[in-house]
C-alpha cells in the first residue's frame with residue numbers, strides 16, 4: 001500500500017469483489033448500501049460467483065458494467081484491468097471464499113479479481129464466509145493470518161446460523177456492517193502497530209440493581225461510548241471482549257459480548273475474562289450501590305407510609321482489576337460536573353490507573369446518553385484533550401493515546 005492511496009478520508013470509489021458462495025446474495029445489499037452513501041461502485045465477480053447471483057443484479061444496483069473475466073476484450077477496451085486497479089480507492093471482497101482467500105495469500109493471478117488485488121495499491125478488506133469447519137481449518141487460518149500481516153483488514157466472520165444448517169463461526173458480516181467498516185477512514189497505522197493482536201476487555205452501559213422482580217435502580221447510560229471503543233478496537237485488530245450492562249445496542253461485529261445485569265454480574269464476568277488481557281477499559285456507569293436485599297416477590301404498598309431502602313456499596317470493578325498482580329494497562333472513565341482535573345487525578349491515583357478519561361457532564365448536551373463526547377485524558381505524567389466529536393471519532397483518538405502510552409511504556 002502506498003502513502004498516496006492510504007486515504008484518510010472516506011473513499012469515493014470502491015471495487016466490490018464477489019467470490020463464489022451462498023453469501024454472494026448479501027453482496028447485492030452491500031452494493032446498495034454503498035451506493036446510498038454516494039459511493040461509486042464497480043463489481044468484479046469470479047466465475048463461481050456467477051453460479052449464485054447473475055451479473056445483471058450487480059449491474060442494476062451499481063449502475064456500472066460488471067466485470068467477470070480477464071479475457072473480455074470489449075471490457076478491457078473500455079476500462080482495462082490495470083486502470084480498474086488504479087481506479088479503486090478501496091477493494092472489498094464479500095464474500096471471500098476459502099478458495100479465494102488461499103489464492104490471495106499465495107499471490108495468484110489466475111482470474112480478474114485476484115489479478116486486480118495484486119495490481120492495486122488500494123487497501124483491501126476481506127469479508128470471509130464459509131462453513132464453520134472450513135473456517136476453523138488450520139490452512140484457512142494460516143492464509144487469513146498471511147493476508148492480515150500484509151495489511152488486509154478482516155471483516156468477520158460472525159458466529160450464527162449458517163446456510164449449510166450448522167451453527168458456528170463462518171457467517172459473513174451483515175452488509176451494513178461491512179459498508180460501515182469500508183467507508184470509515186483507515187485506522188491509524190501507528191495505533192494498529194501497537195494494538196493489533198492484543199486483547200481488550202471492556203465494560204459498558206449501565207448496571208441494573210434489582211429491588212424485586214419488576215423494579216430496579218439504574219441509570220441513563222446508553223453504552224454508546226463503550227460500544228464505539230469496542231468497534232474501533234476491533235478495527236485495529238484487537239481481540240475484544242465487551243462486558244455489557246443492559247443496553248439497546250446490537251453487539252458490534254467481530255466483538256465477543258458478554259451480557260450482564262447488575263454490578264455483581266459485571267464483576268464476575270470481568271474476573272472470568274481478565275486473565276490474559278492486555279488492556280482493560282471501564283466505560284460502564286456501574287451503580288455505586290445496590291439494595292441490601294432483593295425481594296423475591298413484588299414489594300406491595302403498605303398503607304400510606306413511605307418506603308426506606310437500605311443500600312450497600314458495590315465492588316469497584318476497575319480498582320479490583322488495577323490491583324491484580326498480572327494487571328493489564330488499565331483505563332478508567334470519570335464523569336465530573338466541576339474541578340475535572342482534580343477529581344480525575346484523584347481517581348487515577350486512588351484506583352492506581354494507567355489512564356483516566358474524564359468528561360464534563362451537563363455542559364452542552366454532549367457525553368452521557370448522547371452521540372457526541374469530549375474528553376480530557378490524564379495519565380501520571382501528562383494530559384491531552386479530545387475535542388468535541390462523534391463517539392466514533394473520540395474512540396479512535398482515545399485508542400491512539402492508549403497505543404502511544406503502551407508504546408512508550410514498552411520502550
Ligand code: CTP
Pocket residue numbers: 203263282283284285286287288314315316317318319331332333334335336347
Ligand atoms: N467503576 C467500576 N466499578 C464500580 C464503580 C465504578 O468499575 N463499582 C468504574 C467506572 O466504569 C469508571 C470509573 O470506575 O471507569 C468511575 O469511577 P467512580 O469512582 O465510580 O466515578 P464516579 O461515579 O464519577 O465517582 P464519584 O461518585 O466518586 O465522583
